[in-house]
Amino acid sequence: MSIRFVLVTAQKDLRRLGRDLRALAIWMGIPLLIGTLFSLAFGNGAGVRPKPHLLIVDQDQSFVSQALVGFLGSGGPEGFALVDKVSFEEGNRRIAEGDGSALLILPKGLGLAVLEGSPATLHLTTNPAQRILPAMIQESLEILCEMVFYLRRLAGDTLSKVAGWMSGEGGMADDAAVAALAVEVKRFTEGLKPYLDPPMMSVQTEVETVENPLAKGAGYLMAPGILFMSLLFMAQGLAADLWTEREEGTLWRFLTTPRRVGNLVLGKTLAGFVLMAGVSVVALLLGAAAFEIEVARLPLAALWASFSGAVLLLLFQALFLFASSRKGASLLGTAVVFPLLMLGGSFFPFEAMPDWMVAAGRWTPNGLAVSELKAILDGRWEMMGLGSSFLILSGVATVAVMVGSWRMRRGFLST
Amino acid sequence: MLQVRRLVKKYGDLVAVAGVSFQVEAGRIYGLLGPNGAGKSTTIGCVSGLMPPTSGSVAILGHDVVSQGTSAKKELGIVPQEIALYEDLSARENLGYWAAAYGLRGSKLRERVGEVLGLVGLLDRGDEPIGRFSGGMKRRLNFACGIVHRPKLLLLDEPTVGVDPQSRFRLLELVQEQARQGVGVLYTTHYMEEAERVCHELGIIDRGKIIAAGTLDELRAMLGERDLLRLSGRFQAETAAEAIRGLEDTELVQCSDELLTIALKDGSQRLPLIFASLDAVGAKIRETTLKRPSLESLFIKLTGEELRE
Numbered sequence: 001m002s003i004r005f006v007l008v009t010a011q012k013d014l015r016r017l018g019r020d021l022r023a024l025a026i027w028m029g030i031p032l033l034i035g036t037l038f039s040l041a042f043g044n045g046a047g048v049r050p051k052p053h054l055l056i057v058d059q060d061q062s063f064v065s066q067a068l069v070g071f072l073g074s075g076g077p078e079g080f081a082l083v084d085k086v087s088f089e090e091g092n093r094r095i096a097e098g099d100g101s102a103l104l105i106l107p108k109g110l111g112l113a114v115l116e117g118s119p120a121t122l123h124l125t126t127n128p129a130q131r132i133l134p135a136m137i138q139e140s141l142e143i144l145c146e147m148v149f150y151l152r153r154l155a156g157d158t159l160s161k162v163a164g165w166m167s168g169e170g171g172m173a174d175d176a177a178v179a180a181l182a183v184e185v186k187r188f189t190e191g192l193k194p195y196l197d198p199p200m201m202s203v204q205t206e207v208e209t210v211e212n213p214l215a216k217g218a219g220y221l222m223a224p225g226i227l228f229m230s231l232l233f234m235a236q237g238l239a240a241d242l243w244t245e246r247e248e249g250t251l252w253r254f255l256t257t258p259r260r261v262g263n264l265v266l267g268k269t270l271a272g273f274v275l276m277a278g279v280s281v282v283a284l285l286l287g288a289a290a291f292e293i294e295v296a297r298l299p300l301a302a303l304w305a306s307f308s309g310a311v312l313l314l315l316f317q318a319l320f321l322f323a324s325s326r327k328g329a330s331l332l333g334t335a336v337v338f339p340l341l342m343l344g345g346s347f348f349p350f351e352a353m354p355d356w357m358v359a360a361g362r363w364t365p366n367g368l369a370v371s372e373l374k375a376i377l378d379g380r381w382e383m384m385g386l387g388s389s390f391l392i393l394s395g396v397a398t399v400a401v402m403v404g405s406w407r408m409r410r411g412f413l414s415t
Numbered sequence: 416m417l418q419v420r421r422l423v424k425k426y427g428d429l430v431a432v433a434g435v436s437f438q439v440e441a442g443r444i445y446g447l448l449g450p451n452g453a454g455k456s457t458t459i460g461c462v463s464g465l466m467p468p469t470s471g472s473v474a475i476l477g478h479d480v481v482s483q484g485t486s487a488k489k490e491l492g493i494v495p496q497e498i499a500l501y502e503d504l505s506a507r508e509n510l511g512y513w514a515a516a517y518g519l520r521g522s523k524l525r526e527r528v529g530e531v532l533g534l535v536g537l538l539d540r541g542d543e544p545i546g547r548f549s550g551g552m553k554r555r556l557n558f559a560c561g562i563v564h565r566p567k568l569l570l571l572d573e574p575t576v577g578v579d580p581q582s583r584f585r586l587l588e589l590v591q592e593q594a595r596q597g598v599g600v601l602y603t604t605h606y607m608e609e610a611e612r613v614c615h616e617l618g619i620i621d622r623g624k625i626i627a628a629g630t631l632d633e634l635r636a637m638l639g640e641r642d643l644l645r646l647s648g649r650f651q652a653e654t655a656a657e658a659i660r661g662l663e664d665t666e667l668v669q670c671s672d673e674l675l676t677i678a679l680k681d682g683s684q685r686l687p688l689i690f691a692s693l694d695a696v697g698a699k700i701r702e703t704t705l706k707r708p709s710l711e712s713l714f715i716k717l718t719g720e721e722l723r724e
Contacts (some may be wrong), residue, residue: 004520005515005516008512008515012501012504012508012512013504015504016501016503016504016507019504019544142631181436246500248499248500248501248502249495249497249498249499249500250499250500250501252465252495252497252499252514253495253499253560254516255464255465255491256463256464256465256488256491256493256515257488257516257517258484258485258488258489259516296420305419308609322577413465
């Protein structure tokens with residue numbers, strides 16, 4: 001194998017490709033076009049995180065119900081949910097129109113029931129058009145009910161006394177009774193203090209440096225797959241050049257030179273690698289701008305994408321050598337490309353695919369490459385994982401070079 | 416320089432080359448003459464190392480093409496039948512690439528590329544993409560790619576097919592120039608006049624076998640300076656054959672109910688006698704062709720058939 005001649009071959013092919021401006025424009029344009037379409041369809045993904053929109057009808061108007069409304073809506077725009085207090089009619093109308101994640105009705109007598117410890121029912125109507133946001137509200141209400149239960153276990157007598165005053169059954173509270181209640185509450189809170197301040201259970205918080213890719217939205221999840229869609233199309237197009245060389249007679253002439261056929265295969269692959277690196281760098285820079293990806297991650301990402309693209313090119317070259325005609329090679333390529341795109345996370349991100357499909361897709365060459373590219377961009381790649389994937393793809397590439405070289409020497413010219 | 420011994424190439428049951436042997440010496444042009452499908456290109460394929468022979472051997476400067484392919488191919492230049500060039504590269508870039516394939520580099524490569532461009536008359540067009548070239552210019556560049564690395568043995572597989580007369584003349588001159596420089600040339604063609612003009616030695620190949628070989632003079636001697644007379648019409652094959660065999664210095668090459676081929680001395684002088692003899696046995700002659708001694712008439716004499724395209 002002559003490295004010099006591999007470079008000469010790559011240079012020759014880059015010259016030829018450089019003069020085919022239409023193909024270059026198509027290859028550069030595919031990721032940009034598809035990326036733009038997805039951005040328009042799903043947004044750029046770095047937008048505001050969705051929040052539950054809760055409509056509340058407060059029929060009780062007690063301090064308990066008002067405290068509940070305040071708790072659910074606490075935190076302003078950054079809080080857990082957006083809360084709208086509405087009338088019963090407006091609430092029912094808006095939830096029927098799909099305006100809101102859920103409608104919560106706080107019934108009359110709720111406050112008294114909480115203080116007395118008697119049963120009370122909260123009515124929650126959820127929006128069937130949404131799945132996650134209403135479930136978040138339901139979970140939160142269940143936690144709130146648990147909190148009320150434990151509060152009653154700890155301070156049930158005090159709450160019952162307050163309830164008696166409110167209902168009038170316990171008579172009017174005089175100053176002494178109120179003062180006694182204040183002392184009782186103080187003792188209760190001081191009794192809880194050893195448990196709450198400092199808390200008995202210490203929680204150690206570890207802030208993960210890894211970003212949550214889901215938080216960046218659908219566009220971010222799609223982007224690596226879109227880049228590989230482009231690389232797959234490039235690999236398919238570049239591999240067809242072997243048929244061009246056969247038709248132009250240059251492959252025949254090459255095989256009569258003293259050079260090993262592997263020189264030609266690797267030279268073509270190197271030219272493809274350079275071209276794919278160009279496309280990857282442009283696509284990744286645009287992706288970094290759109291999704292706030294750390295620029296420091298881009299060199300490794302571009303290198304990985306170009307390497308994986310070159311492996312795909314070798315696979316297509318080997319595959320095309322077994323076709324009986326250029327048209328047959330084109331059909332064969334199309335028959336392979338679309339299942340690979342589907343399984344390998346280019347049409348749909350792995351995060352949106354069924355488990356069985358993800359399991360299969362991650363073992364396709366492009367699927368493996370997309371997974372590692374995502375890990376690199378998310379900053380959660382590991383040397384072991386990336387190294388293993390590199391070795392697997394290198395193995396695939398070696399087999400493809402051997403099969404392709406054998407086929408070129410035996411039978412391809414006389415097909 | 417090139418030794419081909421008992422070369423056999425089979426494709427399944429089809430025998431494309433059936434025991435061909437010949438040799439090419441330095442500075443000599445050996446012509447392999449035969450119709451399309453005779454086995455010329457298969458022989459070239461085996462000599463160039465593209466096709467492994469079924470049996471027999473091919474050696475270039477003592478290097479076996481199969482077991483010492485790399486060494487053998489270093490000495491070999493090939494001008495294929497079809498134009499084999501990168502259409503989107505310039506003539507200079509094409510030559511540069513093929514020169515590099517044989518190990519030339521740097522200033523030596525550039526000098527040699529310029530030299531060869533001048534040799535084939537393309538120096539002023541060297542930097543143009545060859546997509547703009549005429550067929551004849553491409554043929555000349557195709558030839559240049561075969562000699563850019565100064566091979567010791569040059570294989571030319573029907574290099575003038577589809578070439579205009581002017582380019583053909585120039586190409587044949589270039590081939591002869593290579594031989595004068597000491598290059599051994601194996602030249603395949605089905606054009607008799609080309610073979611007669613450039614080849615020092617010839618092998619006539621048909622159906623995978625060399626049916627006659629030697630210098631041009633030796634081959635002419637095989638024909639015995641006799642003309643070849645072809646008569647088409649309606650004959651009783653047996654009676655017509657009898658009538659011809661009865662004539663002196665006449666050899667019946669082929670005889671059927673529609674065609675008679677006869678080798679004879681002084682054909683034009685003896686036409687009346689031939690016609691009278693055939694008329695006497697009731698033959699009806701529609702067309703008469705008389706050919707002077709040539710490779711073509713030798714081919715017809717040897718195979719009983721015209722050289723088919």
